[in-house]
Amino acid sequence: MKCLAWIDGYVCDISEGQVPLEDRGYLFGDGVYEVIKIYNEKPFYLHPHLQRLQNSANAIDIEIPYSMEEIETEINGLIEKSECRGGYLYMQLTRGSAKRDHLLPEGTRPSMVMYVREFTSPASIEDIKPSSCITLPDERWMNCYIKSVNLLPNVLARHKAAEAGAEEAIFYRSGGIVTEGTRTNIFAVIDGVVRTHPESKLILSGITRMIALDILKKLDVTVSEAAFKLEDLENAAEVWTTSTGMEIAPVAKINGRPVSDTVPGPICKKLIEEFWKKVEAECYDGGKRRD
Numbered sequence: 441m442k443c444l445a446w447i448d449g450y451v452c453d454i455s456e457g458q459v460p461l462e463d464r465g466y467l468f469g470d471g472v473y474e475v476i477k478i479y480n481e482k483p484f485y486l487h488p489h490l491q492r493l494q495n496s497a498n499a500i501d502i503e504i505p506y507s508m509e510e511i512e513t514e515i516n517g518l519i520e521k522s523e524c525r526g527g528y529l530y531m532q533l534t535r536g537s538a539k540r541d542h543l544l545p546e547g548t549r550p551s552m553v554m555y556v557r558e559f560t561s562p563a564s565i566e567d568i569k570p571s572s573c574i575t576l577p578d579e580r581w582m583n584c585y586i587k588s589v590n591l592l593p594n595v596l597a598r599h600k601a602a603e604a605g606a607e608e609a610i611f612y613r614s615g616g617i618v619t620e621g622t623r624t625n626i627f628a629v630i631d632g633v634v635r636t637h638p639e640s641k642l643i644l645s646g647i648t649r650m651i652a653l654d655i656l657k658k659l660d661v662t663v664s665e666a667a668f669k670l671e672d673l674e675n676a677a678e679v680w681t682t683s684t685g686m687e688i689a690p691v692a693k694i695n696g697r698p699v700s701d702t703v704p705g706p707i708c709k710k711l712i713e714e715f716w717k718k719v720e721a722e723c724y725d726g727g728k729r730r731d
């Protein structure tokens with residue numbers, strides 16, 4: 441495949457893409473983004489991602505300079521030109537370029553860029569490597585529902601996890617309330633009930649979280665969108681993360697302690713199978729997933 445970039449309509453190889461030095465996304469983190477998974481040259485759950493982009497843009501008062509139909513056409517065109525069978529599309533919307541000033545500029549046209557990268561998903565449940573997590577205080581701001589490009593606390597927490605030999609850091613707020621991961625939402629099976637933090641300003645409302653909740657409800661699993669604490673996490677029978685990139689990812693260890701003897705556990709395993717069925721229905725016309 442070709443890794444192509446789209447910069448306000450100009451298409452080039454990703455290595456040649458450039459943005460202006462005074463772009464406010466670069467200077468201030470004044471922008472929002474989306475990551476959309478591509479399976480079989482098709483964007484997965486495109487409309488919910490575009491709706492979330494619109495919500496994030498509204499929250500920080502950026503007017504998207506394209507209609508949703510135009511964006512959809514450009515996304516499909518870029519994926520087609522990239523010949524991407526398995527990958528993701530990154531898109532970023534910033535307030536545009538203006539002389540550096542904290543004050544929001546007037547009359548500046550917001551800028552949108554996107555690019556496509558290859559990314560392979562596991563072919564079967566046996567190929568999924570369960571992850572290790574650490575827990576860390578959530579030091580982010582109070583508007584985590586906005587998918588803002590300001591990801592420094594997430595980046596530093598992810599680095600601390602890597603230093604501890606783990607793949608993800610699970611954030612908690614005061615009172616030990618578990619919010620989410622650096623780039624994932626967190627689910628735990630506690631006393632037979634699947635729990636995840638409710639939608640609020642303290643978490644990003646993940647598209648994969650939404651898909652997982654939808655599947656679990658259809659499977660007749662008892663689900664509660666109610667916050668839980670670190671001590672609940674320690675006693676959980678199953679823990680998994682959800683994200684566009686890593687889909688449904690079982691967690692084997694938290695702070696070095698095994699979650700359970702069998703990972704993925706039965707609910708997580710069923711959820712992964714049903715998630716892949718959704719991918720197959722939407723992107724493979726119901727046929728089997730393949731590269």
Ligand SMILES: Cc1ncc(COP(=O)(O)O)c(C=O)c1O
Pocket residue numbers: 475620621622623624625643644645646647648649682683684685
């Ligand atoms: C902080 C945070 N939470 C949750 C998620 C998962 O969201 P989604 O499932 O839409 O990828 C992400 C994804 O980037 C994230 O950055």
